[in-house]
Amino acid sequence: MLDAAFFRRWMTATASAVDREAARLTELDSAIGDADHGANLQRGFTAVTAVLEKEAPDTPGGVLALAGRQLISTVGGASGPLYGTLLRRTGKALGDRAEVSREEFAAALGEGVAAVAQLGGAVAGDKTMLDALLPAVEALGESFAAAGEAARAGALATVPLQARKGRASYLGERSIGHQDPGATSAALLVEALAEAAA
Ligand code: ADP
Ligand code: MG
Ligand code: MG
Numbered sequence: 001m002l003d004a005a006f007f008r009r010w011m012t013a014t015a016s017a018v019d020r021e022a023a024r025l026t027e028l029d030s031a032i033g034d035a036d037h038g039a040n041l042q043r044g045f046t047a048v049t050a051v052l053e054k055e056a057p058d059t060p061g062g063v064l065a066l067a068g069r070q071l072i073s074t075v076g077g078a079s080g081p082l083y084g085t086l087l088r089r090t091g092k093a094l095g096d097r098a099e100v101s102r103e104e105f106a107a108a109l110g111e112g113v114a115a116v117a118q119l120g121g122a123v124a125g126d127k128t129m130l131d132a133l134l135p136a137v138e139a140l141g142e143s144f145a146a147a148g149e150a151a152r153a154g155a156l157a158t159v160p161l162q163a164r165k166g167r168a169s170y171l172g173e174r175s176i177g178h179q180d181p182g183a184t185s186a187a188l189l190v191e192a193l194a195e196a197a198a
Pocket of ligand 3: 034036077078
C-alpha cells in the first residue's frame with residue numbers, strides 16, 4: 001500500500017530529477033518554446049518540497065492536493081496550471097484514505113490526466129505532456145517501472161509530431177523534429193515513482 005510518506009518521496013524525487021535535468025528541459029523549450037521550462041519546474045518543485053516539509057499532510061490525497069496548489073501558485077507558464085491540475089485532481093480522487101493501492105492510484109491518476117486534457121484541450125498526438133502521461137496511466141496497473149518506461153517512450157515519440165497546443169504550436173511544421181519539453185518532464189515525474197517505491 002502507498003501512504004502519505006510515499007507520495008512525499010515521489011514529490012522529493014521529482015524535484016531532484018527536475019534539478020538534475022533543468023538545463024536539458026530549458027534547452028528543449030528553447031528549440032520550440034520560450035526557454036523557461038526547466039526554470040519553471042525548478043521553481044515549482046522547490047516550492048512543493050518546501051511546503052510539504054512544513055505542513056506534512058498525513059494522507060496521499062492531502063500531499064498531492066497541496067503539491068498541486070503550490071505548483072499553480074508558483075509557476076507562471078502553461079505547465080504550472082497543467083501539472084497543478086494533474087496533482088490536485090489526482091489527490092482529490094484519492095480522497096482522505098490513509099493508504100491506497102497502486103491500482104487505486106492508477107485510477108486516480110487517470111482522472112488527473114483527464115483533467116489536464118480538459119483544461120488544456122489537448123489530445124494524444126498533439127505533442128504535449130499528455131503524450132507521456134496517457135501511456136503511463138495505462139502501464140501503471142502493471143508496475144511503476146512499466147509506467148516510467150511508457151512515459152519515457154511517449155516523450156521520445158513526440159519528436160516527429162507537429163505541436164497542436166501551447167507555444168510550440170505557433171511554429172507549425174517547424175516544431176517537427178524536436179522532443180516536447182513537457183512530455184520530457186512528465187517522464188521525469190513518472191520515473192520518480194519507482195524511486196519513491198524503492
Ligand atoms: P510556457 O509554454 O507557458 O512557457 P512551459 O515551458 O513551462 O510553459 O511548458 C511548456 C509545456 O507545457 C509544453 O512542452 C507542453 O508539454 C505543455 N503544454 C503546453 N500547452 C499545453 C496544453 N494545452 N495541454 C497540455 N500540455 C500543454
Ligand atoms: Mg516555456
Ligand atoms: Mg513561458
